[in-house]
Amino acid sequence: MALAIARxxxxxxxxxxxxxxxxxxxxxxxxKRGPAALTLRDLAKAVDMRAPxxxxxxxxxxxxxxxxxxxxxxRLWQHIQQQPVESDPRERLKAxxxxxxxxxxxxxxxxxxxxxxxxxxxxxxxxxxxxxxQALMWGRAVLVDAGIHDPAASDMLTxxxxxxxxxxxxxxxxxxxxxxxxxxLDLVRQLIGTDWSRPTDxxxxxxxxxxxxxxxxxxxxxxxxEMVHQMxxxxxxxxxxxxxxxxxxxxxxxxxxxxxxQLPELLARALRRALRARRRAPALIRGIRFSADNFGRVxxxxxxxxxxxxxxxxxxxxxxxxxxxxxxxxxxxEGRIVADVVRDWAAHHGGGFTLRLTGxxxxxxxxxxxxxxxxxxxxxxxxxxxxxxxxxxxxTTQVPF
Numbered sequence: 001m002a003l004a005i006a007r008x009x010x011x012x013x014x015x016x017x018x019x020x021x022x023x024x025x026x027x028x029x030x031x032k033r034g035p036a037a038l039t040l041r042d043l044a045k046a047v048d049m050r051a052p053x054x055x056x057x058x059x060x061x062x063x064x065x066x067x068x069x070x071x072x073x074x075r076l077w078q079h080i081q082q083q084p085v086e087s088d089p090r091e092r093l094k095a096x097x098x099x100x101x102x103x104x105x106x107x108x109x110x111x112x113x114x115x116x117x118x119x120x121x122x123x124x125x126x127x128x129x130x131x132x133x134q135a136l137m138w139g140r141a142v143l144v145d146a147g148i149h150d151p152a153a154s155d156m157l158t159x160x161x162x163x164x165x166x167x168x169x170x171x172x173x174x175x176x177x178x179x180x181x182x183x184x185l186d187l188v189r190q191l192i193g194t195d196w197s198r199p200t201d202x203x204x205x206x207x208x209x210x211x212x213x214x215x216x217x218x219x220x221x222x223x224x225x226e227m228v229h230q231m232x233x234x235x236x237x238x239x240x241x242x243x244x245x246x247x248x249x250x251x252x253x254x255x256x257x258x259x260x261x262q263l264p265e266l267l268a269r270a271l272r273r274a275l276r277a278r279r280r281a282p283a284l285i286r287g288i289r290f291s292a293d294n295f296g297r298v299x300x301x302x303x304x305x306x307x308x309x310x311x312x313x314x315x316x317x318x319x320x321x322x323x324x325x326x327x328x329x330x331x332x333x334e335g336r337i338v339a340d341v342v343r344d345w346a347a348h349h350g351g352g353f354t355l356r357l358t359g360x361x362x363x364x365x366x367x368x369x370x371x372x373x374x375x376x377x378x379x380x381x382x383x384x385x386x387x388x389x390x391x392x393x394x395x396t397t398q399v400p401f
Contacts, residue, residue: 019057021047023067030068030109036118038064062122065113070128072110077135079103089145094186096142101161105168115162156272163275170279171305184214184312189264190325196260200322201388202315207322208260209252210315215267216251217311221304222273242293244400278304295348295400306340307400313337314386314401317379329379334361338378341399345385349397357381 025046029038040061044051058064083099086092104111112118114132124132143154188211196208205213220227233254234246241249258266286301298307313334320327338361346353352368361378372394376384384391386401 015057018047019067022054022057022064023071026064026068027071027109030113031107034118035065035068035109035113036120065119065122066125066128068113069124070131072114073128073131073135076100076103076110076114077131077138080135080138089142089147093142093146093148096139097157097161100139101164101168104165105173108169108173111165111169156269160272160275163272163279167275167279184267184316184319187316187319187325187327188267191260191319191323195323195325198322200318201383202318205252207319208263209256210318211263211267212255212258213248213251214312214315215258215263215270216248216255217308218267218270218274220247220251221308222270222277243291244293292400294398298400303400310337310341310382310386310401314382314388317383318388329360331360331363335363335378337361338382339363339365341382341385344399345394345397348399349394351394353394355381 022043026038026043029042029046038061040051040054043064044054054064058067080096080099080103083095086095104115140154143149143157148154148157191207191211196206196211198207199205200207200210202210216230220230230247230250233250234243237246237249281301281304286299286304288300289297290300292298292303316327319325338357342355342357342363342365346365346367352371353366354371354373355365356373356375357363357365357378358376359378363378374393374395380389381395382401383389384395385397385399387398
């Protein structure tokens with residue numbers, strides 16, 4: 001009897017190991033070709049079986065998808081549970097959002113299986129849905145703890161999260177450029193009292209003016225009608241002003257009346273609309289070219305994807321310098337922005353150089369033979385090229401911010 005039990009246990013272990021091999025092979029194929037493109041023939045080949053043999057472990061193809069759904073939810077839940085627990089409810093919510101977005105953005109196949117209904121005809125089993133509901137109920141509890149009770153607010157948060165994941169996986173796979181796009185909002189939420197009126201490195205702009213400008217910029221990205229309105233209003237300003245300065249002046253003049261209590265929430269809504277609009281902008285719109293003052297003709301896609309991201313970054317620096325607030329700087333995010341700035345700067349001046357940028361956003365860059373050798377902090381490099389600090393030699397060549 002004992003031998004029979006032991007034999008059954010060994011057989012069960014072998015069977016479970018085989019099921020796990022099939023499941024992991026299914027994930028590998030899904031990550032390579034997309035979940036909906038998974039075929040039993042390819043899966044059987046990946047685990048060195050004949051296709052009919054798979055039915056010994058899973059009764060149908062949808063049963064394999066169901067196992068993937070359960071496995072994905074289980075791994076996502078474990079990942080969220082491993083995150084440090086913040087004592088402040090709002091900080092806990094932000095930490096949960098970042099962990100969720102990063103995990104999904106780094107595994108698009110998992111995100112598609114769990115949240116995008118990308119597999120025709122597939123519906124998870126009740127047992128698998130219980131695993132999904134576990135994370136869902138926990139997420140709702142985090143929202144309630146943070147003071148978010150309105151279903152509409154929860155829907156808005158869901159839209160922001162989905163937009164960030166979609167942009168990240170489409171435009172910066174493996175990075176965190178879009179995940180951290182709302183960092184300016186986090187910084188704004190830290191502002192208190194006299195912070196808003198502090199002067200900044202932007203001539204004639206206070207901290208509040210910068211936030212108002214960011215709001216106006218996001219409003220324009222989120223609405224073609226608002227963008228057209230701003231362009232028409234800018235044409236009424238003196239032509240001695242640069243085109244971008246006229247637009248910035250419209251941003252500030254039309255929103256300066258807003259209170260500092262209103263601005264964080266208005267900025268959150270505007271960023272949500274801007275993210276959604278930027279994700280949905282068709283190629284025809286993105287390809288439209290127009291004059292950018294001294295920087296020649298550029299495309300709308302370049303301005304919305306590259307320049308606006310730079311603008312948000314350098315204004316975070318402005319606010320942090322003016323208020324003494326901390327600002328996260330990483331090679332994955334700010335380092336990529338700085339690398340884009342270096343690329344444009346090199347293209348504009350066309351000379352040879354060796355550039356050594358220090359700090360978390362730094363790196364070493366070289367072009368041509370000979371030329372200037374420049375060494376400075378990566379963020380300071382951007383401040384000079386955006387006109388905030390003086391430069392000499394090749395550093396007098398500015399790029400759009």
